[in-house]
Amino acid sequence: MEIKPLTGAFGAEVFDIDLKSGINSEEVRLIDEALAENVVLVFRNQELDIDGFEKFAKTLGDFGDTPFITPVDGHPNVLRLLREPEEKGPLFGSGWHSDWSFQEQPPSATLLYALEVPEAGGDTAFTNQYLAFESLSESMQAILRGLKGLHSAERSYGPRGTFGRPDPDSSMNIQGDETAVVLQTHPMVRSHPLTGRQSLFVNEVYTVGIEGMTKTESDALLEFLFAHSRQIAFTCRVRWMPGTLTMWDNRATQHFAINDYAGSKREMYRITLAGEQPVLS
Ligand code: SIN
Numbered sequence: 001m002e003i004k005p006l007t008g009a010f011g012a013e014v015f016d017i018d019l020k021s022g023i024n025s026e027e028v029r030l031i032d033e034a035l036a037e038n039v040v041l042v043f044r045n046q047e048l049d050i051d052g053f054e055k056f057a058k059t060l061g062d063f064g065d066t067p068f069i070t071p072v073d074g075h076p077n078v079l080r081l082l083r084e085p086e087e088k089g090p091l092f093g094s095g096w097h098s099d100w101s102f103q104e105q106p107p108s109a110t111l112l113y114a115l116e117v118p119e120a121g122g123d124t125a126f127t128n129q130y131l132a133f134e135s136l137s138e139s140m141q142a143i144l145r146g147l148k149g150l151h152s153a154e155r156s157y158g159p160r161g162t163f164g165r166p167d168p169d170s171s172m173n174i175q176g177d178e179t180a181v182v183l184q185t186h187p188m189v190r191s192h193p194l195t196g197r198q199s200l201f202v203n204e205v206y207t208v209g210i211e212g213m214t215k216t217e218s219d220a221l222l223e224f225l226f227a228h229s230r231q232i233a234f235t236c237r238v239r240w241m242p243g244t245l246t247m248w249d250n251r252a253t254q255h256f257a258i259n260d261y262a263g264s265k266r267e268m269y270r271i272t273l274a275g276e277q278p279v280l281s
Contacts, residue, residue: 001014001015001016002014002015002016003015003030003034003038003041005038006040006042006236007236009128009131009233009234009235009236010038010039010040010128010130010236011038011040011126011236011238012034012040012041013041013042013044014031014034014041015044017043018046019043019046019052019056020046020047020048020052022055023059028059028060031060032060032194035109035247035248036192036194036195036249036252039128039129039130039248039252039253040126040236040238040247040248040249040253041246041248042238042244042246043244043245044241044243044244045241045244046113046243046245047243048243050075050269053111053113053245053269053271054075054077054078056111056245057077057111057273060109060111060247060273061108061273061274062273062274063077063271063272063273064077064100064103064106064107064108064272064273064274064275065103065274066100067100067103067153067157067179068156068157068174068176068177068180069092069173069174069175070173070174070175072269077271078269078270079172079270080172080267080268080269080270081093081172081267082171082172082265082266083171083261083265083266083267085262085263085264085265087169088169089167089169090163091257092163092172092257093124093255093256093257094256094257094258094259095156095204095256096127096203096204096205096226096230096254096255096256097203097205097206097254097256098201098203098206098250098251098253098254098255099272100206100272101151101184101201101206101207101250102151102152102153102180102206103184104277105274105275105276105277106186106250106278107250107272107273107274107275108249108250108251108273108274108275108276109247109248109249109250109273109275110270110271110272110273111245111247111270111271111272111273112124112245112246112268112269112270113244113268113269113270114242114243114244114245114268115242115267115268115269116242116265116267117240117241117242117244117266118261118264118265118266119264120261121258121260121261121264122240122257122258122260122261122264123237123239123240123258123260124238124240124246124255124256124257124258125235125237125238125255125258126235126236126237126238126248126254126255126256127229127230127234127253127254128234128235128236128252128253129199129200129201129229129251129252129253129254130195130197130199130252131233131234132199132200132234133189133198133199134197134198135228135234136200136228141189141198144188144189144200144225145187145188145189145198145280147187147188147189147210147211148185148187148188148210148211148212149185149186149188149209149210149211149222150184150185150207150208150209150211151183151184151186151206151207152181152182152183152184152208153176153179153180153181153182153206154180154181154208155205155206155208156176156205157176157177157180158176158180158181159176159177159178159180161176161180163176164180183208183209185211186278187201187278187279187280188200188202188210189201189280190251190279190280191279191280191281192249192251192252193251193276197252198280199251199252200225200229201278202222202225202226202229203254204226204254207222209222210222229254230254237258240266240268250272250275251275251278
């Protein structure tokens with residue numbers, strides 16, 4: 001297995017590995033370490049069916065819980081992210097976020113496998129939340145280490161959220177409900193269990209406030225942090241081909257599905273891996 005950087009900032013491509021033939025425990029260790037360091041890993045030209053995709057994910061960890069979206073029949077841990085050429089409604093994943101950060105134990109990693117992609121467009125963009133935190137002044141870092149963010153699925157899956165009502169024209173079966181309004185508190189800076197590095201753990205879609213602050217105060221600080229995180233030097237972008245599998249570490253990145261492929265079809269399988277309660281140590 002050979003690992004080469006994807007950009008100067010972060011992300012890596014992994015070569016000389018065939019995921020369908022299974023991976024051994026040493027390869028699992030190398031992938032875990034490479035993911036924690038590089039945040040995003042891209043494996044090209046993989047030939048996986050849904051069982052092979054699930055099997056690879058399972059060698060890396062337990063499956064996470066997937067709320068609000070109906071999974072593939074017979075595969076409760078796999079989502080099909082499907083967008084047909086004529087669809088016009090909101091695109092799943094099209095806002096900066098860290099997957100399911102409103103959960104008590106948000107997923108450690110997400111795996112996305114491309115079945116069919118537009119000739120051009122439909123890339124996924126990522127931020128590096130280690131770099132976003134480390135580039136702040138020591139004074140700001142100290143303030144943030146003392147703060148907790150409030151996370152909620154309401155804006156996406158609440159009754160008035162983006163996906164709050166069933167959309168008959170959508171190829172994905174997304175059902176929001178009242179449970180989305182629950183607030184979950186997480187440290188705004190978390191320590192990565194493998195690298196020990198601290199990362200900024202807030203995201204635009206699910207972080208709705210800061211514990212103990214007024215809305216005006218928290219909106220201003222969060223808006224600053226969101227803009228800080230998405231500056232170009234802290235981002236990378238993955239261009240998909242059929243057979244590309246990308247995995248990312250939700251503890252150290254936000255991502256964004258780019259909605260620039262009207263008229264083309266895009267189809268992916270997606271699995272999340274179970275994570276732990278975020279802590280700052
Ligand atoms: C996601 O947010 O999990 C989906 C990303 C994508 O479709 O590119």
